[in-house]
Amino acid sequence: MTRKTYKVTLCDGPTCIRNQSREIRQALEQALEKHSLSQRTEIHLSGCLGMCSKGPILIVNPGYVIYGQVTPEDMGEIVESHLAGGQPVARLIVKEDHLYNRFFRIFGDVDFFGKQMRITLRNCGIIDPENIDDYLSVRGYEALAKALTEMTPEQVISEVKKSGLRGRGGAGFPTGLKWDFTAKQPGDEKYVICNADEGDPGAFMDRSAIEGDPHTVLEGMIIGGYAVGARKGILYIRAEYPLAIQRLEIAIEAARSHGLLGERILGSDFSFDLEIRLGAGAFVCGEETALIHSIEGSRGMPRPRPPYPSVSGLFGKPTLINNVETWANIPVVVLDGGAWFSTIGTETSKGTKVFALAGKVQNTGLVEVPMGTTLREIVYDIGGGIPGGKKFKAVQTGGPSGGCLPEEYLDTQIDYESLAKAGSIMGSGGMIVIDEDTCMVNIAKFFIEFTQSESCGKCTPCREGTKRMLEILTRITQGQGKPGDIEKLERLGEMIQKASLCGLGQSAPNPILSTIKNFREEYEEHIHQKKCRAGECRALLKYTILDNCVGCGACKRACPVGAIDGTRKEKHVINQDLCIQCGQCFEVCKFNAVSKA
């Protein structure tokens, strides 16, 4: 049997059939016959590939070259040029839908992926991240080559500007503008930094992106270096991500050996190299000035801006610093054009955003959606809603810097402005779904506990203020809240927001202020009625034994403090003065005769 050289997949979905896919197949077979390639080519028919607007679709493998809107007449050219000559037919390749090119690969999971759009994660879960050949085969480093061949640095920057891409680290600063500032600074010594110091609890967008497709980040950085005139790039990644680090090392080594890093990249005049620096996992080192201090070997503490890193950054030199997700967008912007990129998303926020969906939701995981998708679509369509028939209470975005949005905000569109207006932030991509079993005071306490312990300790509002907020919240959850506590939290929170040195401090009160705003009644119940409606604050629970108690004595035996009294076969009673709310009686009762409220 002859070894097959190519596999050609033809979409056999209803739309494509209507668009002559059957005729196309005949034409293809004839053309193959003509070039004596029939033996060496396999033709497959596939079900709908979900790219109906571009149909009929024809895919040539290896290489994943996708041809769209092909006609029977095109088959001769495709066979002659591509299958026989090795040169794909450029005019027929589906270009704009670059990101969809490999989308059919994750088909079959429509609920989860149907509303997603994968740009940043376009190769994640598809290619072998440790093999540069896989990346090259999916047009890897072509954006870099394009920039080096036909674009000046100014043109690259203008393309990034045109794309409308904004920083994915959370603040949403226009990326093109940042590049422009850095490029315009005088001097030959400039740096490019990738901020991979992902630290929000429960967020792992960057880790996944690097582990799944490290070369994309590298390619973005090399293009960035070319655009701003830097010769050196640094990947700052936390040491807790050993696999991501290992894959980056493999990727950098492979890129060097292919002449994609180092002197005279791809034969051009541009030289650039990358280095990995490990962070020790301080949350604050995600703040750009603290990160730069950390690279310089100092304690990771932010400093006041201005000057911004684009003017005076690493070692006092102009420095372009973007986060992983931002960098991963760059090859797409360059290859497919800023104009195309800017068609995705909303008026002010372009492209897609990756979220780490977690909490009380069916499908936890990593999702990438176009800007403008609503929270409801993410929670219910992609996330599959709340498990166990529980009631939705809130969705928390932006991690410890973000806020909790209740049901009435579910139709908020995902973009920087809408989320801010609703009282939360885009953040770096944490998204936690909260159901009725979660106490909002407790969740606010969880986040402030995090920021409090991760505060660098430099500025007073964050160092001292978050501690006091945590103390007040702890008191409230333990049933020792006092009238006036809410006002104190608001007063401290507003001061910390406005007076702190860096973004960490300025956003630290957000979880508290947003829960006070949207769930004030829960705070008031805790303080005035000593009640936690979610039943999470143990100290506020009251256990009582109901009339259906059969007097088995199980609870009495289980109680560690001897707070339960009662004779056998008679209803038992809990002595509330002794009860420590441990919940043992509730656990052991086989008759549901212990109530917890």
Add this chain to the structure above:
Amino acid sequence: MVSPIDMIKKKRAEAVSRIVSKGYLSTKRVYVGMATCEIAAGSKEVMAVFKDAMAKGLTDVYLSQKGCAGRCNLEPTVEVVEEGKIPVKYGKVTPERAREIVDRHLKKGEVIREWTI
């Protein structure tokens, strides 16, 4: 002078032929998720089962690792791709399930519906 774009196209062609020479055009391609999350869920053991099967004579299969596709609650994931067919994704794959996937899907072509995502 060769332009960077020409160089990268050449590199891509070479990369493709290297991938092909590793058996990419086999009837079935098996991808095992190997990100930190997947490894934590047990994908290394799953990968070992497939490697072992290939060492013991399973042919016409191309085995590769991949990153995380985002299905955290269903990891480890294994994907079986056959050209022209909708790819089959298995979730919560254990070494036992992996052995069955080898026996039933890869050898006999039977898609094990109840484990797919």
Add this chain to the structure above:
Amino acid sequence: MSKTITITINHKEYQVEPNQTIMQAADKLGFHIPRLCYHPKLSIEGACRVCIVEVEGMRTYVASCAYPVSDGMKIHTNTQALRKARRDIIELILDNHPQDCHTCERDGNCELQRLAASMGIRARHFEGQRKRYEKDLSSDAVIRDPEKCILCGRCVRMCSEIQQVHNLTQAHRGFHTVVMPAYDMPMGESVCTTCGQCINVCPTAAFVEKNYTQELFEKLNDPDLVKVVQFAPSVRAAIGEAFGLEAGLNMEGPLVAALRKLGFDYVFDTQFSADLTIMEEASEFLERVQSGGTLPMITSCSSAWMKCLEQFYPDLIDNVSTCKSPMSMHGAITKTYFAQKKKLDPKKILSVAVMCCTAKKYEAARPELLVDGMRGVDLVVTTREAAWMIKSAGIDLVNIEPEEPDHPLGLSSGAGAIFGTTGGVMEAAIRTAYELYTGETLVDIEVASVRGLKGIKEGTLMMDGKEIRVAVAHGLGNAFGLLDLVRRDPEKYHFIEIMGCPGGCVGGGGQPYAQINAIPLDDEVLQKRAQALYDLDKAKTIRRSHDNPDIQKLYKEFLQSPLSPVSHKYLHTHYQAKRPVGIIPKKERKQSGAAQ
């Protein structure tokens, strides 16, 4: 002249220079924005957030110490919201601070206290847990009290930017942040040079000197002891400030009188032993020049510098003069010559030094400096401690009748006086070395090139046709800069003076705290103190150390001649490399690596 820009502060328009911060512009316009972590000589920290102001159009408040003015900027420095925020910030600092003002050393001279008062904090809203730390009493000179630290970071910046010793750093995070030496090393075992500059810039009592006032009062009341005191040149130029007097007044006469009233039997002057130091040091220098000894020779008067040398520049130990410091020479002569002359048992002499310096406390305890098994100087108190003792004893320094120091260890030349300021030792040494070498009289004895506050100063001197190149550095950071030059080019200089503190001893770590609304280590104050010493020099008829008749007498009766065996026994010392803990030199690192 650059073009001015227009800014609005509190609704009024002003024309100001561009390229300055809001705080700088406001200061010049008479708006004093409250501040805490800011210090004009240190880098901008932006940490305390006390100096926040509102800039229209900004989402948050900005730190005026860091934020630059721009044209059309509308600034508010005193809105109700700002006042409330500032108040709350200060309260948050207070809430995590020991509430022991009454018993605190800085009571009445504490920046935090003053700031709290000016904010009108009359109630506490946010009290909660407070940090608890043990005091670090391990050092002979500098006490660290992390409980009182408010984390403004001035000490850290002083230690790393001006002194460049990098001993202090913030450690841990958030609420647990604390300033400490690396690895939480006790101060006494750390690379701390005991210069005490952290004390000078600390707004609270997180750093203070080791206090010997109680011990001294006790001993002053011991009838069995003969109490002898010496005081450093720069003490007289600064102690007045502790009594509310303006900077730069020479308080020598009142201080002598006050010390006598405190109970000292003999009040001597360190300026006398400064003259003695010059005799020995100038002779040592000439000997090195003539016999091809190690050059450049580096002075050894500053004890913080000596510790610094042993830790960081052990390769230059041979370059350093073997002369003890004037204080230690004085102590040695007190316990020998003076004791013999007065027929006293040296063990019954209490030798006390009032110093502008905290490092002298460390120096006095150095075992290398023992005199016949005894300490030359038994107790060192700083200018601050002395001022407190004088006040505590009810002595009115300001209105007291001035008195003269005692003989035979109290008479000094003008050269001895200028020891207290940067460049002074060099100038004094030149006066004597020139004349000893050439046999001629130096006409122009004021050496302008080594005066002033420039970090590194250079000068040349022709001695019998031989060019002598000298250099002077003050502050350890400048010293590092100069010594690195020496390491690269050992021929560059012949003679180098190094003083550990900015401005020399007038800026010592033991000098009075900055007065209310003054800035610690303000250049103007340093210059005034220095000027007091230069004026003192000018007013003296004897301006050269070798012309001091009591010095001549001392040589005749006891020491014989400079560099004599007696001199060597009592006036000279030696140094040895002291490796900072945790630092292993490359050579040994390899060996220990191989052993593993």
